Amino acid sequence: MNSATPTRTSLGGGFGRLWSAAIASNLADGIGRTAVPLIATTLTRDPALIAGLTAVTFLPWLLFGIPGGMLLDRVDRRVAMAVANGLRFAVAALVALLIATDSLTIWSLYGCVLLFGLGETVFDNATTTVVPSLVTRGQLDRANGRMQSAEIVVQNFIATPIAGFLFAAAIALPMWLTGSGFLISALLVLTIPVAAARAHLVGAQHGDEEAAPRPGMKAVVRFLWDDRFLRKMIILTSITASALSFAQGSVVLLLLQTYALPASLVGVVTAAVGVGALIGALLSSGFVARFGRGQVMYVSMLISGLGIVGVGLTGNVVAGVLAYAIGAFGVAVWNVPWGALRQAIIPGAMLGRAMGIVRTIGWGLTPIATVLGGFVARIDLRLPFAIGGAIVVVLALIATRLLLSAGRYGHAQASASPSPDDQNHDQTISEGTAS
Secondary structure (H helix, E strand, O other), X not given: OOOOOOOOOOOOHHHHHHHHHHHHHHHHHHHHHHHHHHXXXXXXXXXXXXXXXXXXXXXXXXXXXXXXXHHHOOOOHHHHHHHHHHHHHHHHHHHHHHHHOOOOOHHHHHHHHHHHHHHHHHHHHHXXXXXXXXXXXXXXXXXXXXXXXXXXXXXXXXXXXXHHHHHHHOOOHHHHHHHHHHHHHHHHHHHOXXXXXXXXXXXXXXXXXXXXXXXXXXXXXXXXXXXXXHHHHXXXXXXXXXXXXXHHOOHHHHHHHHOOOOHHHHHHHHHHHHHHHHHHHHHHHHHHHHHOHHHHHHHHHHHHHHHHHHHHOOOOHHHHHHHHHHHHHHHHHHHXXXXXXXXXXXXXXXXXXXXXXXXXHHHHOHHHHHHHHHHHHOOOOOHHHHHHHHHHHHHHHHOHHHHHOHHHXXXXXXXXXXXXXHHOHHHHHHOOOOO
């Protein structure tokens, strides 16, 4: 068993405010992620073009992930999140207007999706970097589980089914709701405690002579490279993310053509898949406490790969959705301990840039993998799932020792030095009423 059992104390009002803002953003995200591919199918039925649309959503992480991380280590993260979702509100409104005027093309949709992704790089990265300033190290697994559970519930069980029905009623309607959700989130995020959103700036702002100097970009890169465990994990997760993206790039066509679902039910089926992800997110922190971080990460990676392979081996809608749900369960279980581990071992002053680098590397190959999956899908829409899932299983088996060492590594890092965010946590809570 892992000795670092998370405490059951309250996560605090500051975390609750971040959580509320994330819920509004996830609602908008869920509607948009379902509506955009459905809108694209009214413009083209080419699997490669549909997969390319998905690939474009990851390009901003390749192009702007690192600059975005540098930005977040230098500014008030509340303001950055508000501006990012303000941009996504404007883009959603633009798509709705182009649809209303019958001016939307597949290429203009590509451009709008690129802008959506630009806002996402800032908002999602900022959310990750703020959490360690709102909770203690021992609460990170639970906080990340809470964030992921909310994302799954809102996107899969509320937003996605709604998007399918709204699309069936009027093509532009989902985009209007998407924009509204982003606007509400942009306003809510400004209520996050100032102390948490600016914790990384406190030393530099007050001219604290005892505060450690802000590490430069070279120091951040060196930190990630010199840490042997992190370096290997970043490579492993990068290839895994590419394999999963290769599999899922044309999933909307799989549902519409192979499974012969009407467009209005795409969201309902996606919600069914989300059941597996929700269960995984809810149980993950408990699994870590009971079995240890390394064992949980290893088994969850195997399960995610096997589930995705299962989708590629059946043409039956029930069996396919069940296999997909199992794969989603594995991915959700994995995300919680891996996210908490990164937040625990990367210093807060460099967390924005470090996460920008990690996500740029992790998702840098994703656009290419997604497009390749789209071309393979021209042969059979199930084939990318079989190939992508098999790659994940093989990777887990190759990296068995690395994954199992995650628990020992995380415990050693936690024992070696207190988290900077833990040291400032009491101050953050005391200033938490400021907005």
